[in-house]
Amino acid sequence: MRLQREHPWPRTEAEALAVQEELRPLVRLVPLPRPPRLIAGLDVAYAGAHGAADDRVAAAVVVLDAATLEPVERATAVGTAGFPYVPGLFAFRELPVLVRALERLSSVPDVLLCDGQGLAHPRRFGLACHLGVLTGVPTLGVAKTPLLGEWTEPGPERGATADVHDRGETVARVLRTQTGVKPVTVSAGHLIDLDDATAVVLDAARRYRLPETTRLADRLCRDVAQGEGVGTPTGVSTPTGVSFPPGS
DNA sequence: GCGACAG
DNA sequence: ATCTTGTCGC
Numbered sequence: 001m002r003l004q005r006e007h008p009w010p011r012t013e014a015e016a017l018a019v020q021e022e023l024r025p026l027v028r029l030v031p032l033p034r035p036p037r038l039i040a041g042l043d044v045a046y047a048g049a050h051g052a053a054d055d056r057v058a059a060a061v062v063v064l065d066a067a068t069l070e071p072v073e074r075a076t077a078v079g080t081a082g083f084p085y086v087p088g089l090f091a092f093r094e095l096p097v098l099v100r101a102l103e104r105l106s107s108v109p110d111v112l113l114c115d116g117q118g119l120a121h122p123r124r125f126g127l128a129c130h131l132g133v134l135t136g137v138p139t140l141g142v143a144k145t146p147l148l149g150e151w152t153e154p155g156p157e158r159g160a161t162a163d164v165h166d167r168g169e170t171v172a173r174v175l176r177t178q179t180g181v182k183p184v185t186v187s188a189g190h191l192i193d194l195d196d197a198t199a200v201v202l203d204a205a206r207r208y209r210l211p212e213t214t215r216l217a218d219r220l221c222r223d224v225a226q227g228e229g230v231g232t233p234t235g236v237s238t239p240t241g242v243s244f245p246p247g248s
Numbered sequence: 249g250c251g252a253c254a255g
Numbered sequence: 256a257t258c259t260t261g262t263c264g265c
Contacts, residue, residue, distance in 0.1 A: 044255075049256040051255090057256095085256080087253040093256095094255075116254045126254070147254045185254085 001105045004136030009082060009096050016089045017123075024125045026133045029188050032111065032196045033138075036066045039204060040109035041213025042101070042131075044094040045225035051085035059097040060221035062213060063109050069204065069212045075104040076224050087147065090116060091127035099134065111192065111200055112139040113213045117147050118189035118197070120164060120172035132190020139189030140197035142211060146172070146185045154183055159202060173198050177205035184209065 007023075010016040040063045047056040057080065063073040077100035083092040094116075117126030118141035128141035149164035151174050158179045164172035164187075172187035175198055184205075188197045204211035210218075 044256085046255085046256050048258085049255085051256075055256085085255070087255090090254055121254080141254080143254050145254065148252090 001102045001108055001135065001137070003099065003103070003134055005134050007134075010092060011083075013086060013089060016083070016086075016092050019092075020089075020123050020125045020130070023130065023133050024123060027119075027125070027129050027190050029119075029193050030191060031193050032191070032200075034110070036110035036138075036200060038072065038107060038109045039064050039066045039111050039113060039200065039213055040105075041113045041115075041211065041215070041217035042098050043115045043214055043217035043221050044097060045218070045221040046081075047225050053080070053082055053084050055081040055093075056225070057081050057094070057097050058221045058225035059094070059101040060217045060224065061098070061101045061105055062216040062220060063105065063107055064204075064213055064216070066110070066203070069206065071216060073105060073107050074216075074220060075101045076220060077101040077104065078224060088122050091130045094127060095130060095134070098131065102135065109137065112137055112189070113201065113204065113211055114139055114141050114189060115143070115214055115217070117141045117143050117172070117185070118187035120147055120149060120166070120185060120187040122148060124169075124171070126187065126189075128187065128189030132192075136191075138191040140192055140200060141172075141185075141187045141189055142201050142214060143185040143187075144210070146174070156180065161198060170194065175201060177202060177209050177211075178207075181209040 118128030
């Protein structure tokens with residue numbers, strides 16, 4: 001995949017905020033242009049996470065057939081976070097390595113399922129929005145815990161939802177993906193709307209709380225981060241050897 | 249001022 | 256995110 005837009009990665013909070021301010025107006029909330037045929041999950045794992053700028057990170061992208069949820073392609077990349085963990089600026093830690101993984105992808109997914117928030121962000125520009133603007137591909141955020149907002153408890157059944165409001169706006173939806181599990185928070189990223197984002201996540205979470213995309217991406221980047229990589233569920237091999245080789 | 253705070 | 260054993264339940 002090639003990027004539609006690029007920008008230097010900031011080193012300070014002030015620079016990061018400026019980047020968000022500049023790109024935020026580019027976000028477009030519209031229905032998905034067509035039913036997704038290929039959906040991709042993205043995630044990042046850390047080696048001994050400290051929340052510091054020099055944390056070693058590994059990113060993974062796994063592309064699935066939307067109908068069968070079978071993996072069709074995957075890509076990984078390793079590197080350094082380059083930015084400390086700051087709520088609201090979280091994207092600057094994970095986007096650099098995620099983008100490098102995406103650039104190693106030959107296919108172009110119809111939607112990118114990001115691990116984190118989209119519009120449900122203090123400046124309405126979470127990681128999913130940011131990645132959407134950089135790639136020009138529809139994105140959504142599916143987070144395990146909310147970052148902000150107010151909502152009511154959704155019903156107990158799979159598929160139950162409740163809108164998340166913040167400062168007078170509907171910024172996300174809590175979605176119960178399985179009966180009896182804690183809801184996930186879904187928000188639109190770019191080139192998608194909340195209804196479509198919710199539908200995509202629910203359809204991708206057929207068996208577990210989290211969509212299959214993020215589950216597979218999570219396992220893959222964790223394997224890479226620990227230098228494992230032998231024996232994935234589908235029998236595909238991943239890089240074997242030392243974790244984070246001296247060349248990156 | 250105090251507490252909360254995606255991963 | 257990551258550090259970590261057993262344990263309760265379908």
